[in-house]
Amino acid sequence: MSTNSSTGMTVYTLGTGGGPIVSSSRAGTSTAICVEGATYVIDCGMGSIRNYREHSNWGQLRGIFLTHHHSDHIYDLGSYLVTGWQVPGESFSSPIQVFGPGRPERIPALDHVHAAEIDARLGNRAMTSTTEIVDALLDRVFASDIAIRMADEARGEPHDWVLAHDISIPAGAGAHPVTNRHPEMEPFEVYRDELVRITAILVDHRLCFPAFAYRVDSAYGSVVISGDTAYSENCISLARGADLLLHEVIDLPSILATFPEGPTRDGIEVHLRESHTPFETVGKVAENAGVKTLVLHHIVPNTPGTADLAAMEKAARRDFSGPVHIASDNDSFHIGGAKTPGTGYFATIAESMEARA
Numbered sequence: 003m004s005t006n007s008s009t010g011m012t013v014y015t016l017g018t019g020g021g022p023i024v025s026s027s028r029a030g031t032s033t034a035i036c037v038e039g040a041t042y043v044i045d046c047g048m049g050s051i052r053n054y055r056e057h058s059n060w061g062q063l064r065g066i067f068l069t070h071h072h073s074d075h076i077y078d079l080g081s082y083l084v085t086g087w088q089v090p091g092e093s094f095s096s097p098i099q100v101f102g103p104g105r106p107e108r109i110p111a112l113d114h115v116h117a118a119e120i121d122a123r124l125g126n127r128a129m130t131s132t133t134e135i136v137d138a139l140l141d142r143v144f145a146s147d148i149a150i151r152m153a154d155e156a157r158g159e160p161h162d163w164v165l166a167h168d169i170s171i172p173a174g175a176g177a178h179p180v181t182n183r184h185p186e187m188e189p190f191e192v193y194r195d196e197l198v199r200i201t202a203i204l205v206d207h208r209l210c211f212p213a214f215a216y217r218v219d220s221a222y223g224s225v226v227i228s229g230d231t232a233y234s235e236n237c238i239s240l241a242r243g244a245d246l247l248l249h250e251v252i253d254l255p256s257i258l259a260t261f262p263e264g265p266t267r268d269g270i271e272v273h274l275r276e277s278h279t280p281f282e283t284v285g286k287v288a289e290n291a292g293v294k295t296l297v298l299h300h301i302v303p304n305t306p307g308t309a310d311l312a313a314m315e316k317a318a319r320r321d322f323s324g325p326v327h328i329a330s331d332n333d334s335f336h337i338g339g340a341k342t343p344g345t346g347y348f349a350t351i352a353e354s355m356e357a358r359a
Contacts, residue, residue: 006036006058011337013224013246015059015297015329016043017050019304020250020278022074027306029331030074031299033227034246037197037220040058044216044227048077051085053332060086061095064195066069067200068102068132069229070213080139083164084147088157090156098167101192101200102132103212104168110179110211117180136166163348167192169202171212177204183211188238192216203240205231208277217238222338226293230300233283241291245337248329249287251318252278252302253310257303278302281314285321296322299329 006012013035019028030047032207034057041058043066066082069075086094101358106129107143111117136289140160142146151157167356189201199219207213207230215237217226223245228237230250241247254274261267279287296318304307313330318326
């Protein structure tokens with residue numbers, strides 16, 4: 003295992019597959035962004051934790067950022083939180099910050115008629131928040147493991163090492179789970195430290211609300227993770243001028259060909275068509291945002307040999323004038339050159355933001 007460098011900014015694609023399936027070719031979607039030896043993880047797809055340890059140790063992890071709560075983006079979250087908790091020589095060096103969607107005021111719907119139908123069908127079932135998910139993992143799912151290890155190994159309270167935060171959407175955006183799930187808005191800050199500033203924006207993932215894209219800016223450059231989204235002007239706004247855009251992509255005909263016909267297939271087709279970005283469109287996102295490099299990940303379908311990768315790349319190159327890469331697990335992308343001597347991070351970010359304005 004090699005740990006990430008103490009210099010520069012490097013992106014590692016820990017998992018490049020999309021969808022709640024077990025794949026022999028790609029781990030579930032997850033990305034590590036490493037800046038001067040600190041690591042920030044976006045999403046925690048199935049199997050990604052193993053790839054994380056190819057590039058970083060637990061002492062380097064600072065934060066985990068969830069784009070949304072679909073299972074394929076949070077499968078390994080508990081493993082990330084518990085595995086680095088006070089293991090001798092393999093422990094977090096400081097509390098891990100976990101950011102993600104808060105609980106919406108109601109289950110999202112397409113309109114008020116649809117909302118009434120959902121309420122009748124789902125009964126008392128409700129959604130949850132990132133803080134509630136983390137609490138459930140530490141206090142219920144892994145409660146026996148944690149209690150025994152605290153009693154038998156003299157470990158401390160895990161909540162001292164894992165700090166969860168629900169992202170508050172700016173009130174001025176007017177976001178609503180039924181009437182305005184992805185309003186046009188400005189990116190807003192969710193986290194900063196001496197190395198990075200992380201901003202977010204709402205994107206269009208149909209009924210999955212809130213769903214975020216993230217941008218990570220450092221003195222070396224900028225990286226944007228689209229999260230799951232249909233073509234999104236908000237994502238374009240967030241990605242404006244970024245060095246690297248990692249964007250989800252879907253090969254709809256290929257995935258539909260794997261499903262038997264029937265009402266379940268019909269429902270999934272609507273979700274896929276209206277929740278994701280087809281490969282025929284993804285290059286336009288990158289071109290309109292003016293990013294330097296486009297990386298396609300969260301590949302759907304995520305089974306060996308089913309997605310038409312050549313068609314994906316050809317379509318993206320048709321519409322985007324910059325370099326295009328189809329990511330595989332454990333690919334790496336280095337951002338920028340040497341840090342400018344005497345230039346602090348916050349000054350660099352301010353200049354970058356002024357240039358994008």
